[in-house]
Amino acid sequence: MEGQQFAWGREEGGWRKGPWTAQEDKLLVEYVRQHGEGRWNSVAKITGLKRSGKSCRLRWVNYLRPDLKRGKITPQEESVILELHALWGNRWSTIARSLPGRTDNEIKNYWRTHFKKGKPSKNIERARARFLKQRREMQQQSQLMQSGQQQQQLGQDDDATSAVVDDNLAEVAPPAAASLTHDGELQIMQEMAPDMDDLLYYHPGDMSPYSYDDLLGSGGGDVASAGAAASTSEGSSEELDGGATWGSLWNLDDVVHDMMIDCAAGAGCCWGSFPPLQDQGLAFY
DNA sequence: AAAAAATTCAACCGCTTATTT
DNA sequence: AAAATAAGCGGTTGAATTTTT
Known part of the structure; x- marks a missing residue:
């Protein structure tokens, strides 16, 4: 030393x-x-x-830089980060372009501290546990009361109930589902526990039906390294082992970019209406 | 109350890509 | 055309702060 x-x-x-x-x-x-x-x-x-x-x-x-946005990442921004990360991996500067006033460094830090696999904070874990329990209880009650009635209004809130998709193709749930789930969760969470700040920053990825391991296939590799590897060989024809998913996604950059910008700009998230992805036969939906 | 552990985030490094000379 | 310089990117580090024990 x-x-x-x-x-x-x-x-x-x-x-x-x-x-x-x-x-x-x-x-x-x-x-x-x-x-x-x-x-x-x-x-x-x-x-x-x-x-x-x-x-x-x-x-x-x-x-x-004077145009920097200070303060916490908002839930909306978080959604964008998550979706774009799901699409682009660790291409932080690319992601940052869709978040005016936020830097690549900031986004990278945010993602790493909040969503990097295996690192959900304990606060958040606790908050989540409380929330899920509460929600379960509420659901049970409301089911007792209005048994068999339309549950449409809850339709988008729960992964288990709504994200039901064809089992054949969808061992991977679409990022869209995650984001909708997220928004739905957030709404409910805010109503139920407005004081629980943590909840506002909780991310669906940790509780939603898909995980990055799923996306990457059996290898169980961690996404950061996959992203890193890919960014090195970005644009080239190289494949990562087990990373074909990412490879094909990245080639979609041009097709999807403009839409993503719109999406990030506030129209809310519109993954579900991305024909190009479906057209290209990606097994997302 | 205080020590230890965990988290955050500004700033670094090395590498790649773009621009200038 | 190529060498040199500048800009940009993503991963990593570690001091400061916060939370937990």
């Missing part, structure tokens, strides 16, 4: 590293105001800031 205990905020090869100070931010902001974005390597020369161009760009893009 090299003696330097405070490796953070250090200086290395003439460049400062670590967290930015307010003064540094000020210099950088002033630079951009005068010279515009870009030519990051001249920041140091012109302003005297002891930061590499790379560091300057990162700081601007991820933190100082």
